[in-house]
Each structure stands twice: as structure tokens, then as C-alpha cells.
Amino acid sequence: MSEPSPIVLVVDDEIQIRRFLRTGFELNGFVVHEASTGTEAIRAATLRPIDIVIVDLGLPDMDGSDVVERIRSWSTVPIIVLSVRSAETQKVRLLEMGADDYVVKPFGIAELLARVRVALRRQSRAASGEPSVTVGPLTIDLASRAVTLNGQRMTLTPKEYRLLQVLAQHAGNVVTHQHLLKEVWGSIHMQDTHYLRIFVRKLRQKIEPAPDSPKILVTELGVGYRLALSTEAESTVAAPVAVP
């Protein structure tokens, strides 16, 4: 293992949560730093090299979204938010503020690790300029704008390709409806989710083996869509992070 261990900053005011996260991450080859308040988290993020931040939304001194905003103002470090259910608008707001993904409490460590790996991989891909994304049978070559399914080259309309491209750029992480609409149709159509629904349906007919229960282009109800990169990552939970 020549790769250095990734460093995770865990921000939560509950000591029990921090404890299980520390154990879980350490078992999977991470180095863990902890912070119990937002102020502490921001200080830690400025002082130390951090590879990824896990932030709980309910902090005693400031709102979790403030932590996201403050860190985002100077750093591109991946941020994953720990949220509660029935807060879709809040999730969307956080994602738009620059959080990379969210996990709903209560969650299993495998779920969080999968999200963390996806975010780390995306970060390193962005750094190395790796041009292609593979999701199951689907490969999207962002450099040559070619999409292949089981090795077969596919023909997509320009908007379908653009949709897939935006999702592939965030492969594995959720992309909000608003972001997709803005990127594909332009900012005046930010509220027109029905365009998106119809295009996703068409796209799924082309790329999904079973369009009724999609496994590649996955819906996050009330939030957005995700290119499900994590399928193979989840099956190898105990394996160290693959950093290409």
C-alpha cells in the first residue's frame, strides 16, 4: 500500500456518533480527525490537510450549512452531509451550496463509506483529468463524447448526451434537478422538472437493462438523480480506497 491513507474530518456534536464513525473509518484505512462544533471544524479544515469532511447538520454553535458554506469559500475538499429524513428542500439547498452528497440518519457505515469513496474518486479523477466514467455496462468518454453500452457505441441526442455528461461529471454523487435543468436546458427552465422526467425516461429506455427498476440512472426522490457508481464499491466494503 504505497498510497497514503485518506484523512477524514468528522464534525458531529454527539460523541457516540463520532466514536462509531472513527472506528468505522479506521477499520477501512482512513485517518480520522474529529470536531464537535462548527468553529472547531472550520479551524481544523484550515490548519490540517483534509481529504474529505463529514458534517452533521445539527451543530450546537452554527448550522451545518454554514460550515459547508465557509469551507466551500476557500476549499474544494469533498463534503458529505449527515441529514435527517423529510428535509428534501434542505438537502437540495446544501447540495447547491457545495456539499457533494448527503446520507440520511440513521445510516449504516457501508452506505457512508460508499459515498465517501465516490466523492474521493471524483476528486482524484478531477485532479488527474481521467476522461471516462464507467457505470456497470455503460461507459461515458467525456473527452471523445462517446457513450458505449456493453462495448457497443450508442447514438444519443445532444440533450440526452448533455444530461449524461453532467451526471457523469458528478458520477456517484447526487445531482439536483435544478442543476441538471440549468446545465441542459438553461437557467430559465430551472422549475420545469417535467422536461427532465421525460428525458430521463427516454434515456433509461436506451441505457438501462430493465428501465422499470433503474440501476444506472437512479432517482433520488425530491432531490435529483445519481449515476450509480457505487454498486461495485459497496460490495468491496472492506477493501482499501481505490485511488487511480
Add this chain to the structure above:
Amino acid sequence: MPYAKISIGDAFRRELRGIVLTLALVVVVTLMIFAFVWQAGLTRGTVAYLIPVLIAAIRWGLVSALFASFCGVLASAYFFFPPLYSFRITDPQEIINLVLYVIVAIAVSQLASRLKRELEKSQKREKDLADLYAFTRRLAVAFDVSDIQAAIEDHLTAAIQRKVVLFARDIPDDKGRRANVAVPPAVLAEIAKLEAPQSRSTDSSSATSGSVIADQGGIWLARAVSPKNPEFGIIAVNIGKPTQDSVDDLRVRIDAILSDATATLDRLGIAQAINEARMRSQTDQLREALIGSVSHELRTPLASIMGAATVLSTAPALCGEPKLQALVQDVRSEAERLNDDIQNLIDATRISSDGVRPMLEWADPGDIVDSALERCSQRLSGHRLALNLPNDLPLVHVDPVLVKQALVQIFDNAAKYSPPGSLITVAVRARDGRMIMSVSDEGAGLMAAEVPHIWDRFARGERLAAATSGSGLGLWIAKAFIAANGGKMNAVSDGPGRGTTMAIELPVEAATVHPLESDSDE
């Protein structure tokens, strides 16, 4: 509505109009008498002057009638009694005639105008009674305290014919309503004084008669609806800028209306109802707050329990220990179940405390079904699943998360009340402007008598209560979530042991996809 026009200017104008019209009538009658005298050779037409007197008394009241009599005397003396075209009268016979005419005219005026007053009074009374009757009917269908207060307010507004503002007592959210109405601060201060408990006991005179507050916007009258029952609140009326007399008139009138209204309220036991409703809502609020905070407090440690269990299950130390692994798995799945129950409590609190506010968006019904199935994959793993999802379903304009949660409750029920290995069929179809999502199982079914009650809060199937677990909130929550999306739910069963079909019905409106936008790149 004479009582509505209390200002002096109005009354004067009305009298003047009567007098002018009376004068016109007298002129007409004089011309007619002239015509008769000239045509038929008659010489005496004085009696005809009783006609304008009668008309004036009935139409315009006593003043006009007396004026008509006076004009009649003058006109007779001038036009018809010798010497003609002079007010002098020489014949004593004629003087007697004229005196008789005056006596009759005055008597007729009195009688006719009294008749008119009686008529007006009875019409007014009739209207008051009709108002009161309408008020009673409205109270009978009043649903809660604010309905009753709105009824009182509207009734008084209609009866007094001025905008009446009702200030309910001890209703915290009434403050917002107060801010909406342009009531001057001086009046608000007076109302606060009337509301204060000591003013109700010691200074009863101001509570009964109310207070008059002069403001640049006019004169305001504030008083308790009922001095006996502070529950009914306090009213404030802006009566414009009338004179002292008309203020007193209006006060008498308001007193009469209020005493009628409070008699009705007393008869219907409204005060007690308001009191009970308030106490009920306070207990409800307390209960909701308790459930809310308890469920939050429970959920936080659950997150640690579940997280820790999942870490343990992947720990290398437990890898070769299947029995311990199974225990850890139990911890996890039980924590998940507990979490679902707590979530139900939170949802129930949300439904009853502040209502469900759906975040509407265009959603693909397939996505909703898929994500509900995904959520229930653990619970449904023991069942066979058949999915009937046409690929040309229209989009629905709903809150997809709420619909999904309703579906999860239905799947949960189907899994709970049907044996492992049995078939659960999920079908979605669009028909007649509605989208129907149905879930059929081969389980315990429902008895006809059970069907109407399955949607009740805390309803549990009596027959199977011992064999299954649950809070009885699931279907109640599902129904509330679907109702918030403008849809409805129903359940059909062929009978006990013959399976159940639960259906969600959602309205479908056409999504306006601009052809240019959607097909521009095809």
C-alpha cells in the same frame, strides 16, 4: 333601512326631499281641482287636498304631512274661496269648512305616519329576526372557535351595518389578525383594558356599556360582546363621525343586537363549547410537543446504535463468528424497525400539528414506485413481487416523497398481513384523468365491517393484533399524505383470508411540455 342613516345631514335631506315632493303634489292637486271646477262647474274642491296629506304622511312622515295640510289651507283660501286669488276669506261657512279640513288633515297625518312608523319597525324587527336566524344556522355548522368568532363578527357587521372587529380572548395567534385590521392604537389599548380580568369583575359599567374612543379616523365603540361571558371576546366598531345623539342611538341599537346574539349564544351553549375547544387544543399542543421532542430524543441515540452495529458487523474480529454476526444483525434490524416507528410518530405529529405542506413537482410514477420498493426491499424480500408498470404513464404533479412514504406504508402492511412466499402485485395505470397505484396481496384480507376503520388513527386489525406489531398509524399517515396531494385512497377485499387491494388515486393534469423544447434535438 332608516336606522342606518343616523347622521343629521342625512335626516334633514330626507325631510327636505319629502317637503319638496309634497309641494309638487299640492300643485298637481290644485291643477286637477282647477280642471274639475272649470269642466264640471264645481266651486268647492278643498276636500281633494286631503290626498297629498295622506300620501305625504305615508311616504315621507309627519312633517311632510303637516306641510301638506298647511299648503292645502293656503291653496284653498287663495284659489277657491272668495275673494279669489287672495288669502282673505269672507264667508264664515268657508272658515268652518277650512277648520274642519285642518282638523281632519292633522288627524290623518298622525294616523298615517304612525302606521308608517309601525310598518318600518316591524320590517326592521323582521330583518333582525332573519339575521338572528341566519346567525343561529351559521353557529350550528360552526366547526371550531374561529368559525364561531367569525359568525359573531359577521352577524354584528350585518346588523349594525358597520365594520365590526371582534377580538377573541386569550387566542395567541389572534395577534396576527389584529395587525391586519386597521384599528388605531388607542382602541387597542382600550380593548386590552377591557380584556384585563380585573375590569371584568370590578369595573362592570365599562364592560356592559363599553367605551367610546375618539380618534382622527372617527369614533370607535368598544365593548364586551357579553358582560357575563368574557369567552365571546370584545368588539370594536368604527362609527364614523356622528353626533352625540346618534352615538347614543347606535349604542342602544348595538345593545339590543348584542343581547339577542348573546341570548342565542347562551342557548346553544357556545361559551362552554369555546372553552372546551380551547382546552382541547391546549392539550393537543402539549401532546404533539411531547411526542415531537420524545421522538427526536429517541432518534439521536438510534443513529449511534445503528451506526455502531454496522461497524461491528464489518469488524475483522467478528468475521469468523456467525452467531455474533447474527446478533449484530438483529441489533441493526431492530434499530431500523424502531426508527420506522419513531418516524411514524414524527409524521403523525407533523400531520396533526401543522398539517402537511406538499412540495409539488412533476414526478414519474415509475420513480415513486421504484424508490418505495427500494426502501422496502428488506421487508418484501420474503414475498414474490409482480410489477405492472406501463412505460407510457403520464407524469403526476405531486410531492413524490409523500406519495412514496404512503406507498411504503402500504407495502409494509401487505408484507405484514400476508404469508411469506405469497404474491404481492404492484400495478400502476392511468385512467379518466386519474393515476391509480394499486398494491394487491394474498394475505389476511378484510371483513366488510373493518374496511371503514382501517384509516383511523391508531387503528389495529383486531383479528390479527396479537400476531403482528405496529402502532396503527401507518394507513392513517398514508391517507393524510395522499390527501395532501389531492388524491384519495381506498381498500378492497373479497373477505377474510382472500387478500387485500389498496389503491392510491392521484389526479393527473397534463404537463405542458413545449414541443419545441422537448423535441428540439430529436
